[in-house]
Amino acid sequence: MSPVTTDTCELTELARQYGVATHYTTDLGHRVDTSPDTLRAVLAALGADTSTPGGIRDALAERRQQAAERLLPPSVVLRAGRPSAPLAVPPGTELWVETEDGRRVSELAALPVGRHTLHALRGARTEAVPLLVAPERLTGPAGRHWGFLVQLYSVLSRRSWGMGDLGDLAELGRWAGGLGADFVLLNPLHAYVPGPLSDPSPYRPSSRRYPDPMNLRIEDIPEFAALPAEAARLAARARELTSGVLSGGLIDRSVVRALKVAALELVHRVPLTGERQDAYRRYTEAEGSGLDDYALWCALAEVHGPNWRSWPSGLRSPDGPDIPAARVAFADRAEFHRKLAWLVDEQLGAAQRAATGAGMAVGLMLDLAVGVDPDGADAWHFQRYLAQGVTVGCPPDDFNRSGQDWGQPPWRPDTLAEAGYAPFAEALRGTLRRCGALRLDHIMGLFRLWWIPEGARASEGTYVRYDHEALLGVLALEAHRAGAMVIGEDLGTVETGVREDLADRGILGTSVLRFEYQGGSAQRSGPLPPEQWRADCLATLTTHDLPSTAAWLDGEQVRLHDSLGLLTQPAEQAQAAAAAERDGWLGELRRVGAFAADDDEKALAQETLALHRFLAHTPAKLLGVWLPDTVGDRRPQNLPGTLDEYPNWRLPVADPDGRPLPLEELTAHPGPGEVAEIYKALPTSGN
Secondary structure, three states, X not given: OOHHHHHHHHHHHHHHHHOEOOEEEOOOOOEEEOOHHHHHHXXXXXXXXXXXXXXXXXXXXXXXXXXXXXXXXXXEEEEOOOOOOOOOOOOOOEEEEEOOOOOEEOOHHHOOOEEEEEEEEEOOEEEEEEEEEEOOOOOOOOOOEEEEEEOHHHOOOOOOOOOOOHXXXXXXXXXXXXXXXXXXXXOOOEEOOOOOOOOOOOOOOOEEEEEOHHHOOHHHOHHHHHOHHHHHHHHHHHHHHHHHHHOOOOOOHHHHHHHHHHHHHHHHOOOOOHHHHHHHHHHHHHHOHHHHHHHHHHHHHHHHOOOHXXXXXXXXOOXXXXXXXXXXXXXXXXXXXXXXXXXXXXXXXXXXXXXXXXOOOOEEEEEEOOOOOOOOHHHHHOHHHEOOOEEEEEOOOOOOOOOEEEEEOOEOHHHHHHOOOHHHHHHHHHHHOOOOEEEEOOHHHHOEEEEEEOOOOHHHOEEEEOOHHHHHHHHHHHHHHHOOEEEEOOOOOOOOOHHHHHHHOOOEEEEEHHHOEOOHHHHOOOEOOHHHOOOOEEEEOOOOOOOOHHHHHHOHHHHHHHHOOOOOOOHHHHHHHHHHHHHXXXXXXXXXXXXXXXXXXOOOOHHHHHHHHHHHOOOOOEEEEEHHHHHOOOOOOOOOOOOOOOOOOOOXXXXXXXXXXXXXXXXXXXXXXXXXXXXXXXXOOOO
16 A cells, blocks of 8 residues: 555544544535545644645544543433443443533433533543433424514614614514514524624624624613613714615615614613612623623724734733733723623613514514624634634525635534533524524534635535534523524535434424425426425525515516626526526416415505415425515615625615515505404414
8 A cells, every 4th residue: 555545544544533524515416525625624624734744644643542531431422211221331331410500420320411421430540421311302382383583783763873673672572472472583693793794694703602793782771771862862863874774775784783872871870770670680690700701802993903813912802911911901891892782782682572572373483593703702702613714605506506605714613512602502592592493594504514715715614523423412402491492594405314313302404495496406307396394494495695576576687696797607698597487487376376366456466375385285394484575675675796796785675666565565565464353373383
């Protein structure tokens, strides 16, 4: 065997040890081998020295030695009610568990759901690792439910300050509940990186642990009422800002932020008293050091800029040598950011109560982004658990033939396991706190993630495997404790067994009409009949990343892509393909009798209403209605593959002519009621 072959074998074996894929299968069934350069770069991000053949051999030997010397795995995650494989421990090892309530238990099978500690003793050696017990299965929907999907910033009322806010959300929930809806699914409400926004995407947050204070309804903060003169002045400026957006302008978060921060700084000077002070104290005590670190990061970012890697070296981690002094020096500013986190949590809770009080079975369905901005608060707080020198994305697929690079650092499977998955649990709790259901963006990332070496194209990455049983267990445990349902966004390249595993846990998937074909992406032999759709899913016509239903029906999305130079084929071919896709679906609608005689009298196009009837006759347990569709909005909120070419994440909901509709007009429009009438009489299990 030649040295090159030996080196290649050792590199391949090291990749296997770390869960790094040496090849993968595309969504169309083609095998693609991972290049050695990609393997070396990804392994280096996991802490292995792959710069030389000797380094690879040493890394492989060290990996094997570490595994041989352990009494216990880094952490253990079990599933209540399911038999688990015996732990592989050295002979003569004594095991016991200290439960989270302080009891000592010898039988692993008798453990309650919760977060415990597993102890091992062998001779003079002891080890203790986290042991989590997840519920066997999450509770799913009781019956079938429908609701609206919307980007919160895009639904602004005349009372808003330049973008939709939590006050608007409360009103939206009351209105939707009155129509019979059971949920409102929102974009991620996570905190943005402060300062000028180079990317306004809600899927690139600074922190997934805390919501963004720019979502606040300033005039609903009790302390704001104690500032009559300043309040009147700022409110007048806000009305001008809102008027500009509703007159055809774009949502500008930087302007909104400047105005709201000015108001919140005034609010900060008003002392909290009585029950308000008690509520704030309870919140900060419950959040503890995690909130302290987040607030300090926000304060430091205002002085040193949001990229923490450029800060003075002693501040570049939460346990840096200069952090204790910074906590003293920035105490008041950190207190300001702690208070903002509490105010947002308070208003988010009020919005959830408004939704459920209006009769919604679920209420708010909040979205958890797949990752965080590498410069933001969570990347600073969790840096030991995030891989450096790589970003996450997805390989080329039927949706995007070049693949995608989301520019976010991935979790490191090894250090995450050593921490008992506590960082992941912390991120989950930040969103689960105030909702009835949680949607996870790209839930396939709990099984494997596409890692892209720094400087490489998205297509030059590879998959890194995670302990999905453990991550699903942590997800189930946190959702169980919060009393929330879980929906996973499982679109794109989905490996065999993922959807089955999710369904077995009581986690719903996502089905979008335009991706539902007989034979899947590989064969695609015609629209999937309604009775063949899966039941354990949230089914929708479209999403924020896809054309609106009206634009899809008349081919406008092809014209938009052509005008921006995004087509990968001649426009005539693209139009013909889009027309064939549309005509195939319209033929299926006629086959199942989805058209109604009186549709021509309705505000919405008869094809749109027929598509909703089709969804209603699938067995899907949850049905989502893209709210802009119900008023004929033709523009996507996000056009993947564009930056400045298209106003992504900055558009208010509008009518078919592009005229922005304030919430007051949107809720009076007949379109939502027409769709609601279709879903009010849902069959209990589809046809």
